[in-house]
Amino acid sequence: MPDPCVSDAGFTESGLLEHGGKLRQAAVRYGIALEDWLDLSTGINPNGWQKALPPLSTWARLPEDDDGLHRAACGYYAAQDLLPVAGSQAAIQALPKLYAHRRVAVLAPSYNEHAHAWQRAGHAVDLVCAAQLHTAIDDHDIVVIVNPNNPTGVCFDVAMLLDWQQRLAARGGCLMVDEAFMDGTPAQSLAAYSDREGLIVLRSLGKFFGLAGARVGFVLAAKKTLLALAQELGPWTISGPARWLATQALEDQAWQRIMRKQLKQQSQRLHTVLSAAQLMPDGGSCLFQSVATPQAAHIHAQLAGQGILTRLFKVPARLRFGLPADEQEWQRLQQALRALNIPSVELSA
Amino acid sequence: MPDPCVSDAGFTESGLLEHGGKLRQAAVRYGIALEDWLDLSTGINPNGWQKALPPLSTWARLPEDDDGLHRAACGYYAAQDLLPVAGSQAAIQALPKLYAHRRVAVLAPSYNEHAHAWQRAGHAVDLVCAAQLHTAIDDHDIVVIVNPNNPTGVCFDVAMLLDWQQRLAARGGCLMVDEAFMDGTPAQSLAAYSDREGLIVLRSLGKFFGLAGARVGFVLAAKKTLLALAQELGPWTISGPARWLATQALEDQAWQRIMRKQLKQQSQRLHTVLSAAQLMPDGGSCLFQSVATPQAAHIHAQLAGQGILTRLFKVPARLRFGLPADEQEWQRLQQALRALNIPSVELSA
Numbered sequence: 044m045p046d047p048c049v050s051d052a053g054f055t056e057s058g059l060l061e062h063g064g065k066l067r068q069a070a071v072r073y074g075i076a077l078e079d080w081l082d083l084s085t086g087i088n089p090n091g092w093q094k095a096l097p098p099l100s101t102w103a104r105l106p107e108d109d110d111g112l113h114r115a116a117c118g119y120y121a122a123q124d125l126l127p128v129a130g131s132q133a134a135i136q137a138l139p140k141l142y143a144h145r146r147v148a149v150l151a152p153s154y155n156e157h158a159h160a161w162q163r164a165g166h167a168v169d170l171v172c173a174a175q176l177h178t179a180i181d182d183h184d185i186v187v188i189v190n191p192n193n194p195t196g197v198c199f200d201v202a203m204l205l206d207w208q209q210r211l212a213a214r215g216g217c218l219m220v221d222e223a224f225m226d227g228t229p230a231q232s233l234a235a236y237s238d239r240e241g242l243i244v245l246r247s248l249g250k251f252f253g254l255a256g257a258r259v260g261f262v263l264a265a266k267k268t269l270l271a272l273a274q275e276l277g278p279w280t281i282s283g284p285a286r287w288l289a290t291q292a293l294e295d296q297a298w299q300r301i302m303r304k305q306l307k308q309q310s311q312r313l314h315t316v317l318s319a320a321q322l323m324p325d326g327g328s329c330l331f332q333s334v335a336t337p338q339a340a341h342i343h344a345q346l347a348g349q350g351i352l353t354r355l356f357k358v359p360a361r362l363r364f365g366l367p368a369d370e371q372e373w374q375r376l377q378q379a380l381r382a383l384n385i386p387s388v389e390l391s392a
Numbered sequence: 393m394p395d396p397c398v399s400d401a402g403f404t405e406s407g408l409l410e411h412g413g414k415l416r417q418a419a420v421r422y423g424i425a426l427e428d429w430l431d432l433s434t435g436i437n438p439n440g441w442q443k444a445l446p447p448l449s450t451w452a453r454l455p456e457d458d459d460g461l462h463r464a465a466c467g468y469y470a471a472q473d474l475l476p477v478a479g480s481q482a483a484i485q486a487l488p489k490l491y492a493h494r495r496v497a498v499l500a501p502s503y504n505e506h507a508h509a510w511q512r513a514g515h516a517v518d519l520v521c522a523a524q525l526h527t528a529i530d531d532h533d534i535v536v537i538v539n540p541n542n543p544t545g546v547c548f549d550v551a552m553l554l555d556w557q558q559r560l561a562a563r564g565g566c567l568m569v570d571e572a573f574m575d576g577t578p579a580q581s582l583a584a585y586s587d588r589e590g591l592i593v594l595r596s597l598g599k600f601f602g603l604a605g606a607r608v609g610f611v612l613a614a615k616k617t618l619l620a621l622a623q624e625l626g627p628w629t630i631s632g633p634a635r636w637l638a639t640q641a642l643e644d645q646a647w648q649r650i651m652r653k654q655l656k657q658q659s660q661r662l663h664t665v666l667s668a669a670q671l672m673p674d675g676g677s678c679l680f681q682s683v684a685t686p687q688a689a690h691i692h693a694q695l696a697g698q699g700i701l702t703r704l705f706k707v708p709a710r711l712r713f714g715l716p717a718d719e720q721e722w723q724r725l726q727q728a729l730r731a732l733n734i735p736s737v738e739l740s741a
Contacts (some may be wrong), residue, residue: 057487058617066453066456067454067456067458067459085454087452087453091451093451093452097443099442099445100605101444101671102440102603102605102606102637103436103438103440103442103603103604104415104604104605105434105436106605106607106729107414107415109416109417129478129631130628131624132626132627132628133629136625136626160626163623225553249454251451254451254452254633255452255453255454256449256451256454256631256632256633257631257632258451258454258455258629258630258632259627274512276485277481277482277484277485277509278477279607280482281631282605282606282630282631282633283604283605283606283607284606284631284635285631285633285634285725288451295550317551386484
């Protein structure tokens, strides 16, 4: 049996980690034209914010810090202060470089760039199950979690996290919470507490707002951390048009209200559809459902053969399903699920 | 007299360096509305590539590496291989982190982010005049120049640079050439030689293509260096819409031909206009003219008082003028230059 606390690294040829959304690669591998795929391999809102396009001037001029994005983001997240970054990935890469030789516990399985980045920066990294995190707090300097977790959908309680943050901060440590999938459940966010010492919260416009191509995310933390990170990253990390679009989306409260409701309904529908196909999700967020099954690789391949791309996690074996965009896509998914021929499990010795 | 080899650092409150293009700050300082300024403080083409806008889908999906940008850029630069980065600034920040404890010579005065980044990464940095560079080659590991230089406009000869590169490469060293202002004079570029060991060339779409807001640049170098840099920077560093726009601009050879010719004419006109106002440029590129004068601060303030923003370099004292966008802006500049009241120079003891 694979250790459930160890997830696969999945490196590509270039030494970068594997991710969902690699539709071009799938198109070549399965011989299905790009436009014929239903891509459920990401947790990106398929009906994202698309109400306006940035003016041409935003392409021509260097982006400026005082263009309204900072204020709009502080308002949306209810945060005292934050640093806009080029997607939370930019923060994941850079934050480990602000520290030297720390003992770091990273939730596993979770978004695999976290452990990779801390290891790459020379820290001692332990991968820790959700169930063992509460004991890891006291013998690590930095604890990194994803909440709700990706790909498992596990959620962590606010009061428990604030207790962890306090215990870490008392020793000069830090709790880092990646809230990439939090927008559907803002009451569960630590954003409002992010000015406290020993807490760093990562947010992104990639998932809920469906603006993954824009590369806009935010680091919410105490001012000292934000200043150090700003110097590490340097100027103009986000494109001007993306800053403009992000500002509009963050200020569009009406859209956000409707979308939170819609995504909740759709995520529930996905749970129902998968369950009906004997693929019972064991976790999820407003943007995906997650199915732990030893048959994950078989099911992934059979769906890909029908032009439906899901996200396969090999160790531990798990499939993540994003949301279909419209009724036609829902019907296509349901039809493909009915056509599945799942082989019986071979029990290992 | 200030040492002509030492330029001012110009740090802002956040610890980031000062740059041109800070129009919002100037608007507040001089009490002139944002839309009433003529901004000549950058070297950005005021008539940049603006022939199409990226499709909405590029905002929604994660950017993919195999979308055609790499091929378009290799074609435009006549390079064997390259890495697209989020503006050459991203490369300037990251490249020093690929080395440990090198003796680095950085051309001075030049674009001030270079020396800053190498110092920040813990290297021993010497600032070296253009005239002394040829002797600096043999007692440094890494030599960083900007060609044509910014802000002085000094140009370096291809054969001489290739000699420097060979001497550095023979000792395991490296010549880094920032060619941000090279697009008007492609015959002077080292891009075609960038697969050689010990050579790194930086290019950008910010200046000639006028796409400074897009944050797209390229590192041209041997494959080993590109792989190391790709791992340092991580995935998705450029926004999807910017990748799309960059690809179109790099493939638009007709526009590029016309623009090279236009910018050459306009830069010559700027030289003439400044000379007529007793501001004789001592260097320039297709996108700016540069005037070394002890009166730089006075002239900068007087032009700003008339709503014309130029770029002031304090030590050594120098003004950089970008190109006006149209005939109306040319007339406004000429009128403002005629109204200048330049105090006589106070000679220091």
